[in-house]
Amino acid sequence: MTARQSPPQRPLTARIRPEHEPFGLADYERHGGFQGLRAALKMGPQDVTGLVKSAGLRGRGGAGFPTGVKWGLVPMGPDAPKQKYIVANGDEMEPGTFKDRLLLEGDPLQFIEGMIIGGYAIGASIGYVFLRAEYVLAAERLKAAIAECHARKLLGRNILGSGFDFDLYLHTSAGRYICGEETALLNSLEGKRAVPRSKPPFPATAGLFGKPTVVNNIETLCNVPHIVHYGADWYAELSSGTTGSKDGGTKLYGASGKVKHPGCWELPMGTTVREIVDDHAGGMREGLKLRGFLPGGASTDFLTAEHLDVPMDYEHIAQAGSRMGTGLLIVLDDRTPLMAMLRNLETFFARESCGWCTPCRDGLPWTERILADFEAGRARASDIELLRQQTRLLGPGRTFCPHAPGAMEPLQSALKYFPDDFSAAVGRDGAGG
Amino acid sequence: MARIWIDGREYEVDPRRNLLEVALEQGIDLPYFCWHPAMGSVGACRQCAVTQFRDENDTQGRVVMACMTPCADNSRFAVEHADAVEMREAVIELLMTNHPHDCPVCEEGGQCHLQDMTVMTGHNYRRYRYTKRTHRNQDLGPFIGHEMNRCIACYRCVRFYREYAGGTDLNVFGAHNHVYFGREADGTLESPFSGNLVEVCPTGVFTDKPYGESYTRKWDLQQAPSVCHHCAVGCNILPGERYGRIKRVENRYHGALNGYFLCDRGRYGYQYVNDEARPREATGRSAPGASEHALSADKAAQGLAAWIDAGRVIGIGSPRASLEANYALRELLGASNFYRGTREDAALDTLALSILAAGPARIASVRDIEQADAVLVLGEDLLQTSARIALAVRQSVRQRGFALADAAHVPRWQDHSVRLMAQTQNSPLYVLSAAPTGLDELARRCHRGRPEDLAQLAQAIVHQLDHAQPRAPGIDDDTLHLAHEIAEVLVAAERPLIIGGSSTGSAALLQAAANICIALHRRQRSPSIALLPAECNSYGSALLGGDDLDAALARIEAGEVDTLVVLENNLYRRLPAPRLDAALTRIQHLVVIDALATPLGAHAHLQLPAAAFAEADGTLVNFEGRAQRYFQVFVPQDAQRPASWRWLQRTAAVLGRDLGNTLDELTAACAASDPALAGIVAAAPGHDFRIAGQRIPRQPHRYSGRTAMNAARDIHEPQPPQDVDSPLAFSMEGARVGLPPAEIPIFWAPRWNSGQSLSKFQDEINGPLRGGDPGVRLIEPGQGGAYFDRPPRSEVRPLQTVWLYELFGSEELSARGAAIAERMPQPYVVLHPDTAAELGLADGDRHQWAAEGQQWEAQLRVDPGLPVGIAGIPRGMPGMPTLGVGAVIGVAGAGA
16 A cells, blocks of 8 residues: 555646556556545445535535535435446546546546446446446447456456455447437446436436446546545545535536637636636637636536636526536637527437427427527517527426437526627618518 | 305305306306316316405406316306406407308317307307418327317317327327427328227317218217127217118217227227128028028028927027027027027126125226226226227326325316326226236236136135135245235225236136125225126126037037028138038028128028117116116118027017017016016116107217108108107107217207206216216125135146237127228238247247138237247137137248
């Protein structure tokens, strides 16, 4: 066992060296790897869950559900079903989001360690990684890392002599955005159509193949070894000691759009948008002004230049009227046509609807076509009201899953913040009315 | 019970139900698509939106889907809240973005759930101004038309076809608004329940193809409640007629029997009624083979009367003819001269009835079968003989999943959640049969053998349940273990069910079913039993009694018979042709009363054309011993085809005897003849039943063309035919509400033009029709009789036959329709590969086969599922000979 090293400030990316192969097992362990797992295996599973709960780790996939609470919903003890599963959601298809890719390509063992700990905490002997099909490099590196772990008996039977058995399988998706929704992911993993399931039952009671299952985002799981290794207080302190955020830990933030240096950076939870855009992304390109941004991927509400000083954490972004989502910003500048951007987004969402429920399946294509008319300047004045109605009818509770409500978020906020763009696009070709 | 509020009104409801069911039961018109009463809720279409309030102070509320919302105590809902109203209209508007406006040329028009729901939500103005998506349609075979552009993607079709009925060749492909419901490639839909897609689909994607080829709007169909004649289940059906042709058959809901679904034999088996080759008028023939001459009805009756008067006459009834027809023949000729229409089946039917009557098992309805938590099938290939029962057994295995869902507090109507929890865990089903069956995939274990071997296994089960009963010596250890397992499962079950029948021709198997029930009863269990006879009125025929066909032949062969009267029975399907041919030469007069032109009719000296099921009334007794009345749908044009019993009434009148003049008189006399039949009078209200002085119209209130449809022949409006046999009228005038459940000729309600209007005829979704499910159970099981003796052992004789069945082909009437004929296989013989190899025969080869003095050509099918040494032959198929039970066959030579 290596000596306890000084706690890192950027735990998730500490071992990632851009443009280099990820660490192999020996290097990984030399840099503090598997300390979390070793510590976890000495604890009771429920204590691991308790630790994660008190660290305040929230799901990094977009919804921000407290991870420890999720684990705590899984039935434990002698009466619990024998077979349970932990599934990593690596179907990172959110437009503008590329953080899980970075983590898997850069440090696959960190993720595997988190996965084993998660499996141990909930008593799952099998884990699946559901990976976006296009992440070819990540798949390759993950496979190599899994094989190495197997060879070193860090996966398989009786891990590190603890009596805990855990196998990990990689499943590459056939490529549908809806698989990012955890129950659609489970259906897909079972070989069924990727259609979301109705809840209850929640996956914690009846998930994969009807068995208790936890589905966690890749980034979420990457946090786990560090929490177990360095403790809940250290973890909370990462943000509370810097930004003062109540949400613990660091977060992979990023920016795309016409900023000078698009990219992805690990920063304390609660870093302001301004810091991300100006300090890390280098500000807007010459001659462009920031007009708005989607804070956490395509399915979050626009915020505007007024919100640049909002800290990026779950609570503050929600207060500002949007969602933290994946935490990777899509920046809108003052020269990019908003209508084209919206049309492009809705084309994506319409195409990625699974086709199960009516508002999403038939409402998104209609929305897309109306926006295409706005983009082409042939919309009618009544179309604005029609779009407003769609944002209501495709909103939360009206659809089977959050796909269409997510798709409505950029649109409803664009209608709110940029109404003139819509009226300006009405009837430019004289077809208005 | 829970107290809930809907639009301010308070209701006491079952908290286990969902809001949509409850609202419909309360008469609230709440639109829906994806929910189906038999398939539960999946929350896909989002049509049944209502607003739910947190408490009495919440005025804003939130929109929820009624089908996915439990009726928890103190819930508050509004159907009429603005948000919900807007949502429901918007969902229709969205569905309409791709739905073509082809209602005028769509078969569904006028009976379309989508039309009804569109009107109900108020959507009437199209704002969508873009192109609609289009699909390529598929040829799905002879039963089902396909028009995918009309699809609103409610997913009901695949849920029914795959999840409910176990089909695999219909699926949903693609995603977003391109989802496609069809097959991987063009081709015939394989499921024997494919026809239900027509009714399950809320619009015109899956349509009834034969109906579409000779189409009439629902409102132009003349209909009467009827009962399927194509097997013994007795499913209730609604045939619709126009211009003297049956246009289609739809499901007629029966809470204890068919529920919402029919099999394809039942739905498409009607086509023989429209056969142009059916006899139209009475004909005489001076000698066999001589040309026919037409006879007036009077002349024909007088001729028959004269032959009867001359004496030396016997009659043969039929298990496919009504109780009344069989009874009339028996009365006319005397019980000692009346013979049942079957040979082997007669003894089996009598045995089965005695088992049912003795008890102690309760007689299972189809609904009971669905709810059984352990099922043992003894010898029957249910999917081929009684397909609706197979569909019910398929539901029964879900009991395990329901139990898991109950434990997790997941409501049973939450269909996909229940299936998720169940996964592949089925409640136990054991199938013992001669050859693989369509239910094997659901079975915990299957066992193959000759009927004699299955009876031995059953005896081992009996011994295991009751050690006082003898063992079955000589069975191997594996079989013995299976017997132990089955016995344990049956004892552990709450609602064990034994299903047997007559299809194997084995009395020992029926007795084994009885013995297992007796043994379970002695173990303080309450088993149910279902014994399936061969035909629609097998049990009615057996209740009337009469000796079997062998006895009839013996009298003919002894020269005691001059006149043979055969009622609705093609004896060539019952007796080996050589023996029957010889017997026919011994009689002077053959009288054939039948709806069909049969090989027997070709020998008749007097042929009396009879009504087919849709042209007459009568009573049938189904596998539960339930007497059910079916009613005349229409009066045939240009043909004299009275009910067969009416020919006999008329003949009796010539002889100065009284068989009555109406159905009621005949039914009453039949009921009075035997206490066991006393209940049949109550199967439906009699002909003098009126509602506020009015009859029940067979024609819908929008029936059109009444004065014009005959104008090409006669410009005068014809007098509507008078119905002296039932309270139904050949008219569009009369009572339409408060109908007795047995006499509902159409399911229609204001705002509900489709079959979904059914909920207006029920007090409870999935419950009985308002007023009780039609029919009267004639058999009240007793406390249980003595065990039957242990079945005898028998050695396998080389190429001993076992009977196999074909849903499309083994039943006489349905096999005559063009659509069913397209689905029929060619004649075949099945052998185990080892047996075929021993004989030097190869799979797929055609051979001449011989048995019992007959020779026929059939293809060899090799199937490792069949036991070694025996031969499977499809019974009753066109091109196959009539052979006795366990006949031994041989290869007579190569085929052509």
